[in-house]
Amino acid sequence: MSSTTYAIGVDYGTQSGRAVLVDLADGTEVADHVTPYPHHVIDEKLPGSGVRLGHDWALQHPGDYLEVLKRSVPAVMRESGVDPADVVGLGIDFTATTMLPVNEAGEALCLLPEYRDNPHSWVKLWKHHAAQEEANLINEIARKRGEKFLARYGGKTSSEWMIAKIWQILNEAPDIYEKADRFLEAADWVVLKMTGSFTRNSCTSGYKAIWHKQDGYPGNDFFKALDPRLEQLTETKLRGGILPLGSKAGELTEEMAAAMGLRPGIAVAVGNVDAHAAVPGVGVVEPGKLVMAMGTSVCHMLLGEKEIEVEGMCGVVEDGIIPGYLGYEAGQPAVGDIFEWFVEEAVPAYVKQAAGSEGIGVHEYLTRLASAYKPGQTGLLALDWWNGNRSVLVDTDLTGLLVGMTLLTKPEEIYRALLEAAAFGTRKIVDAFQDSGVPVIELYACGGLPQKNALLMQIYADVTNREIKVAASKQTPALGAAMFGAVAAGRANGGYDSIVDAARKMARVREESYKPIPEHVAVYDKLYGEYTKLHDYFGRGGNNVMKVLKSIKEDTASR
Numbered sequence: 001m002s003s004t005t006y007a008i009g010v011d012y013g014t015q016s017g018r019a020v021l022v023d024l025a026d027g028t029e030v031a032d033h034v035t036p037y038p039h040h041v042i043d044e045k046l047p048g049s050g051v052r053l054g055h056d057w058a059l060q061h062p063g064d065y066l067e068v069l070k071r072s073v074p075a076v077m078r079e080s081g082v083d084p085a086d087v088v089g090l091g092i093d094f095t096a097t098t099m100l101p102v103n104e105a106g107e108a109l110c111l112l113p114e115y116r117d118n119p120h121s122w123v124k125l126w127k128h129h130a131a132q133e134e135a136n137l138i139n140e141i142a143r144k145r146g147e148k149f150l151a152r153y154g155g156k157t158s159s160e161w162m163i164a165k166i167w168q169i170l171n172e173a174p175d176i177y178e179k180a181d182r183f184l185e186a187a188d189w190v191v192l193k194m195t196g197s198f199t200r201n202s203c204t205s206g207y208k209a210i211w212h213k214q215d216g217y218p219g220n221d222f223f224k225a226l227d228p229r230l231e232q233l234t235e236t237k238l239r240g241g242i243l244p245l246g247s248k249a250g251e252l253t254e255e256m257a258a259a260m261g262l263r264p265g266i267a268v269a270v271g272n273v274d275a276h277a278a279v280p281g282v283g284v285v286e287p288g289k290l291v292m293a294m295g296t297s298v299c300h301m302l303l304g305e306k307e308i309e310v311e312g313m314c315g316v317v318e319d320g321i322i323p324g325y326l327g328y329e330a331g332q333p334a335v336g337d338i339f340e341w342f343v344e345e346a347v348p349a350y351v352k353q354a355a356g357s358e359g360i361g362v363h364e365y366l367t368r369l370a371s372a373y374k375p376g377q378t379g380l381l382a383l384d385w386w387n388g389n390r391s392v393l394v395d396t397d398l399t400g401l402l403v404g405m406t407l408l409t410k411p412e413e414i415y416r417a418l419l420e421a422a423a424f425g426t427r428k429i430v431d432a433f434q435d436s437g438v439p440v441i442e443l444y445a446c447g448g449l450p451q452k453n454a455l456l457m458q459i460y461a462d463v464t465n466r467e468i469k470v471a472a473s474k475q476t477p478a479l480g481a482a483m484f485g486a487v488a489a490g491r492a493n494g495g496y497d498s499i500v501d502a503a504r505k506m507a508r509v510r511e512e513s514y515k516p517i518p519e520h521v522a523v524y525d526k527l528y529g530e531y532t533k534l535h536d537y538f539g540r541g542g543n544n545v546m547k548v549l550k551s552i553k554e555d556t557a558s559r
């Protein structure tokens with residue numbers, strides 16, 4: 001090993017996985033490579049058999065995750081020319097809960113011929129929302145029993161999480177439930193494949209599987225009250241030691257080292273959630289700084305000193321983001337995805353042609369036109385619920401809304417209203433933390449959107465009335481994951497002894513930031529008042545039209 005050492009971070013997103021090779025002295029990203037998942041998001045039919053999937057389903061192929069390791073890691077090694085002997089650690093971050101059933105050997109059930117035609121044997125992606133009934137029951141039963149864990153999750157658990165997804169498998173495919181030796185987060189499965197060790201990580205367990213550092217999982221009596229067949233779940237199919245972030249899960253096996261072009265025996269850190277890995281990736285290791293990981297969805301992370309109940313937060317987990325602090329998380333389950341929907345499904349042909357003839361993308365074209373409007377000038381207001389609401393209402397059955405259209409409304413005005421709606425959704429989250437006593441002083445942004453859309457970032461600053469600093473890294477979660485890989489290796493092996501040390505040396509924000517413009521803030525305050533009225537009316541039971549429409553739609557489809 002030379003005096004320059006490196007770690008690799010692998011970031012598993014919704015559409016693709018990305019490996020980044022990082023210089024541990026100063027966080028320089030020496031090389032990166034993206035592998036789009038060959039099977040994409042599977043939401044209509046199973047590959048091979050063509051078995052059709054139900055409404056709100058979203059699956060992935062676990063083999064795609066290994067493809068990322070086998071294609072992207074050798075690619076960064078090749079491109080950089082770095083000697084594998086100088087790579088001391090590797091960390092990964094993942095979407096979550098993205099989970100799968102495995103057999104005793106840790107093999108994914110969907111990769112075995114006898115189970116592959118059953119959709120429940122596949123990886124359920126975080127945005128698989130078909131376990132909403134189970135989630136509703138978990139919340140109702142927990143509330144009735146006075147389970148104290150509910151408060152740690154803002155009063156509700158989500159259909160995106162582990163227990164609801166497991167229970168859906170039990171309800172709809174009891175044979176798959178039976179055959180599953182364990183249910184694993186995909187993050188832990190990939191770590192298992194690299195090291196041969198079964199580990200679970202404190203981040204996904206805490207935020208997504210109702211585990212608590214002091215209290216453990218809810219008791220067997222709670223699971224029995226859900227369904228007697230679930231009574232032993234945490235001792236059986238969820239068994240396994242839960243390790244804190246930065247722990248070494250194991251060492252890279254000979255076989256995987258050969259496939260990845262690395263040295264066997266290097267430290268592999270326990271898995272982490274993508275958004276959470278981004279926090280040290282932007283250099284945030286103290287309270288008061290809300291980190292927004294902005295892409296397909298937006299996740300909001302904040303450190304605090306005390307465990308406080310905040311309405312609709314996704315969770316508060318001790319050591320869940322940075323050891324020594326309570327890590328708070330909230331989120332919006334669609335942001336970039338809403339803009340994508342508009343561009344793909346609702347933009348007239350003339351806009352696409354105009355963008356094409358200028359040689360720019362439709363997002364860029366609409367953003368340029370939308371930038372010419374002042375706040376409030378479109379006369380439009382939207383609710384950002386195209387994929388439900390994660391915080392503060394925690395309800396995946398809510399849907400999108402747009403108010404104020406006239407015969408003169410232009411596509412770019414709608415696009416701007418959608419950007420503003422996303423910012424209003426974030427303001428709800430900021431206000432919920434601030435009003436509950438978890439201060440939000442500054443905002444930090446990372447992910448794809450801050451690099452793609454300056455108008456969006458200015459709107460976020462204006463709507464929240466806070467300065468927004470942007471990560472210097474384009475791959476913040478991967479950088480954070482690499483930092484945890486370096487911590488798993490330890491200083492004696494060329495890494496770091498703590499994530500705080502690693503973040504101080506390796507993370508940076510850009511020099512320029514987005515500052516609120518007072519005239520915009522004033523108009524957005526008024527619009528936010530109207531957003532809040534719509535939000536409460538449609539989201540807090542004043543008018544359940546969104547749910548009624550959904551149920552009529554489902555009844556009609558099943559007839």
Ligand SMILES: Nc1ncnc2c1ncn2[C@@H]1O[C@H](COP(=O)(O)OP(=O)(O)O)[C@@H](O)[C@H]1O
Nearest residue numbers: 013014295296336337340363447448449452453
């Ligand atoms: N110029 C743009 N303005 C706003 N959104 C954009 C733009 N270009 C792409 N997007 C959206 O960004 C999202 C992808 O964000 P990114 O951070 O790259 O991905 P991921 O969340 O999968 O990591 C997509 O939903 C896409 O619609």
Ligand SMILES: O=C(CO)[C@@H](O)[C@@H](O)COP(=O)(O)O
Nearest residue numbers: 013014095096275295296297
């Ligand atoms: O749920 C979480 C984090 O808690 C995310 O993994 C999920 O929203 C997916 O994030 P991305 O949009 O892929 O960045």
